[in-house]
Amino acid sequence: MFCWFNGEIMPYEMVGLKINDLAILRGYGMFDYFRTYQGKPFKWDWYWERFSNSAAKMGLDLPMSQAQTADVLTELYQLSRQPEVAFRFVVTGGYSPDSVAMATPNFAILVENLPKDNPQAYQNGLKVIPYEFVRFMPEVKTTNYFQMVLMEKELKAQNAQDLLFHQRGEISELTRSNFFIFKGDTLITSGTNILHGITRRVMLELAKSHFKVEIRPLMMAELETASEAFTTSTTKWAMPVTQVGDLTIGNGKPGKRTQLLYSLFERSTVG
Amino acid sequence: MFCWFNGEIMPYEMVGLKINDLAILRGYGMFDYFRTYQGKPFKWDWYWERFSNSAAKMGLDLPMSQAQTADVLTELYQLSRQPEVAFRFVVTGGYSPDSVAMATPNFAILVENLPKDNPQAYQNGLKVIPYEFVRFMPEVKTTNYFQMVLMEKELKAQNAQDLLFHQRGEISELTRSNFFIFKGDTLITSGTNILHGITRRVMLELAKSHFKVEIRPLMMAELETASEAFTTSTTKWAMPVTQVGDLTIGNGKPGKRTQLLYSLFERSTVG
Numbered sequence: 204m205f206c207w208f209n210g211e212i213m214p215y216e217m218v219g220l221k222i223n224d225l226a227i228l229r230g231y232g233m234f235d236y237f238r239t240y241q242g243k244p245f246k247w248d249w250y251w252e253r254f255s256n257s258a259a260k261m262g263l264d265l266p267m268s269q270a271q272t273a274d275v276l277t278e279l280y281q282l283s284r285q286p287e288v289a290f291r292f293v294v295t296g297g298y299s300p301d302s303v304a305m306a307t308p309n310f311a312i313l314v315e316n317l318p319k320d321n322p323q324a325y326q327n328g329l330k331v332i333p334y335e336f337v338r339f340m341p342e343v344k345t346t347n348y349f350q351m352v353l354m355e356k357e358l359k360a361q362n363a364q365d366l367l368f369h370q371r372g373e374i375s376e377l378t379r380s381n382f383f384i385f386k387g388d389t390l391i392t393s394g395t396n397i398l399h400g401i402t403r404r405v406m407l408e409l410a411k412s413h414f415k416v417e418i419r420p421l422m423m424a425e426l427e428t429a430s431e432a433f434t435t436s437t438t439k440w441a442m443p444v445t446q447v448g449d450l451t452i453g454n455g456k457p458g459k460r461t462q463l464l465y466s467l468f469e470r471s472t473v474g
Numbered sequence: 475m476f477c478w479f480n481g482e483i484m485p486y487e488m489v490g491l492k493i494n495d496l497a498i499l500r501g502y503g504m505f506d507y508f509r510t511y512q513g514k515p516f517k518w519d520w521y522w523e524r525f526s527n528s529a530a531k532m533g534l535d536l537p538m539s540q541a542q543t544a545d546v547l548t549e550l551y552q553l554s555r556q557p558e559v560a561f562r563f564v565v566t567g568g569y570s571p572d573s574v575a576m577a578t579p580n581f582a583i584l585v586e587n588l589p590k591d592n593p594q595a596y597q598n599g600l601k602v603i604p605y606e607f608v609r610f611m612p613e614v615k616t617t618n619y620f621q622m623v624l625m626e627k628e629l630k631a632q633n634a635q636d637l638l639f640h641q642r643g644e645i646s647e648l649t650r651s652n653f654f655i656f657k658g659d660t661l662i663t664s665g666t667n668i669l670h671g672i673t674r675r676v677m678l679e680l681a682k683s684h685f686k687v688e689i690r691p692l693m694m695a696e697l698e699t700a701s702e703a704f705t706t707s708t709t710k711w712a713m714p715v716t717q718v719g720d721l722t723i724g725n726g727k728p729g730k731r732t733q734l735l736y737s738l739f740e741r742s743t744v745g
Contacts, residue, residue, distance in 0.1 A: 222490055230497075
């Protein structure tokens with residue numbers, strides 16, 4: 204795969220950072236991730252808005268405008284020779300002279316294959332493990348996913364697929380995706396301490412015409428009376444969550460309302 | 475400067491990581507930092523103990539024993555042609571195939587020049603800014619120094635040198651160093667939510683014969699009655715802190731007890 208790095212298109216293996224980059228020495232980096240449908244980046248304006256907001260909040264100057272970046276995406280897509288791809292933006296604090304002060308950001312645009320379909324996950328739903336934590340600056344897509352990597356083996360051992368972050372009883376999100384429940388025909392999701400997912404935004408738009416939508420603090424205790432739960436992300440769309448730790452959600456099977464949202468989302472991706 | 479990277483000695487500029495390293499994509503990395511006196515790593519056993527504990531808690535396998543690593547340090551020191559150097563260990567989650575699961579860690583040993591002497595800082599003392607935050611797994615020397623980099627410009631604007639982390643009124647540490655106060659002849663420092671500094675450990679040993687030592691929760695409110703405050707680190711030894719936000723500590727000048735500890739520490743570095 205070809206990638207773009209600091210102004211040049213080059214093979215993926217050649218993209219690397221010197222050891223004094225602040226992403227490596229100080230964990231100071233951010234990213235974004237989105238995909239194409241019919242070869243075009245989906246909701247590109249929204250992803251760009253979130254990405255450039257993250258950069259601004261971290262004090263990182265982006266070297267290209269949205270239009271210039273779109274031209275790079277077009278070129279990389281053509282070079283990929285794939286029908287659909289995912290793009291990953293990575294921006295770092297740069298090569299710091301003193302390992303503290305920011306320097307010129309390093310900016311990479313990576314082309315990636317889409318994750319493999321996982322029909323079994325949609326049939327069974329995910330098991331997630333409650334984990335007390337709130338990300339720092341949750342609205343910024345920093346590269347700090349320490350808890351996810353730390354807990355990866357433990358998740359496998361528990362036959363679980365992700366962590367469900369909560370603090371003082373309040374649910375925020377999964378490690379890389381947003382979280383929703385249904386109570387009957389009411390759809391509930393948190394609006395605070397979360398990364399504002401683009402898929403979440405699309406899903407809330409789609410849900411409005413079919414369900415009552417509540418964006419408000421969602422408590423762990425409410426999981427006991429939830430009829431359905433699911434998570435949304437760029438690649439998962441609406442993925443059922445059927446178990447949270449020892450608790451089974453609803454009847455333990457993917458729910459029909461979640462499946463309706465999945466279908467509505469699928470339809471929205473067709474240009 | 476020469477460095478060691480994954481088994482080979484090479485020039486510093488050649489040490490780099492491919493973009494899919496988990497330190498870059500997911501902030502999953504750790505490090506340690508120590509220096510020589512008379513050409514020998516100071517308190518090497520203690521630094522190694524902390525370093526290998528950090529690696530174990532993060533599930534990262536180190537490729538070398540303490541003795542093998544010591545041999546590398548000797549070789550790098552000789553190549554440096556400097557009287558004294560600092561060493562930085564950097565260990566990362568490795569080149570992950572899926573950007574989640576750990577792979578073989580990348581391990582770099584960097585030789586660095588010591589920071590320049592800063593006599594004025596010792597004469598004036600540091601100004602620090604209170605910042606509500608506790609590091610995740612504070613006892614592990616992860617690479618997550620996000621707050622420090624984020625706030626660097628703001629610190630400069632406020633003519634301050636560092637952040638003082640606290641939560642619910644309880645002081646933990648500065649971004650890269652431990653924090654102490656004197657109330658008269660009583661030395662007080664927190665023992666929780668901190669990175670257990672090696673300089674802190676040496677200083678507490680040295681202080682015992684001269685002062686009453688209390689290792690206990692240290693509250694922000696206690697700063698108002700502190701006669702002296704200081705911070706300890708590998709390169710700063712005991713550096714006075716004379717201002718915390720708008721609050722002047724004691725008479726606003728470096729205190730004689732802090733200066734005594736500095737002198738005792740200096741003596742301890744002479745073989």
